[in-house]
Amino acid sequence: MRSAEAARYARASADVQQYYAQREAALFGRLSDQRATTVWLAEELLPAAVARLQKGEPASEILQSVTFGEHLESEFAEALRAALRTLLEAVEAEEHTRDSSQRALVAIARRVQAIVHQLAKDLRDMQILHGTDVVVSHGLQDIDHRNALIGRLAASIAVLGDARPGRQWAKAIPLYDVVRGAMSRIVDYPRVKLQSVTEVAVIGQGAEPLIHLLAELLDNATTCSPPHTPVEVTASEVPSGIAIEIEDRGVGLTEEVRQRIDRVMAQASSGIDLADLGEATQLGLSVVSRLARENGFDVDLRTSAYGGVRAVVLVPRRLITTVQQTAPKVQQFAPKHTGAPIVPRPTMTRDAAADSV
Template structure:
């Protein structure tokens, strides 16, 4: 460093003066030696002194020169070290920015479907303080990373498409099997034993279809069926019950009288079926699962409570993490060797359709799951679609007011089936009905008889036809204050009532309906 008030010349002359000092001292010593030497030896002593002075001067000059060279080298080294430290700091800063900002942003763009070249054009900007070698290495590394991510995304999308295609094939097979079973139910509806076995097969087909729908949802596709009609929330609940094994353990309490728009019916059915299946699977078999639905400011809150062992804080956090990961976009390979699809499927449906789910401890000692259905999927328009099927055979109870559009208007005993190849009987137009979207038993009469829309042609028995001709058709008043709650049917009575109807026997009188505000009773409390 050059001090204030000094000049570069003074700084350079200081080493020279230091180098001349030994030569001066040597010259002084030589002069003294010549002065004290005898007369004959003075010449030799003088020449020796001169040689010594010259040698010392040469050595001192070389020492000064080397000192200056070392000083210059030291300054150069210090300058290079400072430059290297600055460059290293810039490289470290750029590497951190690449890892924390640029690379995640580029990967996110690739996952959204952009190409590698388009992403690199926006990412490859380098600071001027970086060396060309580092810039080239950084660009090569970034390109390699993005190409690897792009290849992985292609493999992932291909795998998901393959899973979805497999799920679609399974769905097609199950739909065909369900259609065949409905045809068999129509043909063999007169045999209660056969009909009951067919219902069990139909239920098993529904379970297989739900699994295929789950795989399809995790693959990024829509769940199976597409609905166009508005479906009542109560019917959606029953449709979800029909897709689980222990549907008899579900108790429906107060259900809001609203409709679900067509695009939201199947996702809501599937989400509810996964939650109900989880509630029945992880709770004791003798306990009940209670379901209710109330209107809230943001839509409909569906509460599902079971009597299981409850959730610890760690288990609740793990479940919420699984739902959050599914909402962020879970990969099929992240499910593990023994995947648990329930929360993953619910999380994906929540992300795609705006559902919200929360898990808390239940008052029954188990888990309380609350699913919020957004108001965009809710309507007050008349519900013309029917979604429930297999679950109509369960013994669950509801205090929902009867919908006049679902109440049976004309009830008649079922006569023997007529083969299609036989002679056609002359039947009145009122004796034939068309099959609708319903897969199996959908409604019950007040006396407990299961009412089904049959596709097969049948002939009424003579007494029944005569009774129908003499009895005017029943009318139903659409006023909500006159609608009464259907009395819940005890387990097994629906099949007995169906058998009585098939045999042409008079059905037992319907029990008095209870108030719609009463809660569900356990089987032990039923009369």
């Protein structure tokens, strides 16, 4: 009897142990599936879904395309789906707010640019009318220069709103005139010294972005270096395009400043939000990064041999063309130079003029 009872107890105990072992294995399997699904959700699904949202796909379509698999419990799958829905709806609302803010920003910038263009036209007409009066002509040139500074700020706002600077040239612009145009848009332009500029031209599509990018770098160079020191500019041909070097004699770059610059430019390159700007008034590096990303320029900032900063802008060869030789003109007496930079003012295309209004 006792041996039979012991045998039944042993069998029952073995059955119980087997049951709980199977139960434990099943629970560990479910836990492993849930853990793997959660990791997949965080590392793969969410980034891909947010990327699709940023490309304009609605959250509802993304949710319909997501399946969690039949191996998961329905309650767990529904909980994940609800969490994903909440997150995507929040991101979608944020993207709509960001797009609306950027559109408003660009609209304001375009209105300011329209006023700037009209004022520049009026000033040119007044310079033609009063060009013989040295005092009046000098004053008009000073107003024209300050008007160009306002135009640059409006263009920077448009660029931060993920739009083009505004102008589009119908013809290629000589690189020398591009650099001079950038000089005309900064306050301390007399300190900029052109050492040598290779004789090439920039196609109309790339001229305005390059002018604006160089203006921002020249402004940084003159602002961050002693007022009595020059800022030297050279442009030479390299195998991959044209290298434009801007070198100042300021305080240089500390490791902390370099890291901050890299962070700002990386952030602007991947996209910038109005909240990212905060109360900062220095928008130059963010604008430079956006223009470089959109137009294929390479920008490198390093410490110069003079202890200041040396900025190198590489313009790709696809944006470079030869300088068109114009027919010789009858020589005329040149007007007296009053100190302000004289830069060419090519006519905008009709489409670009319409975009500026």
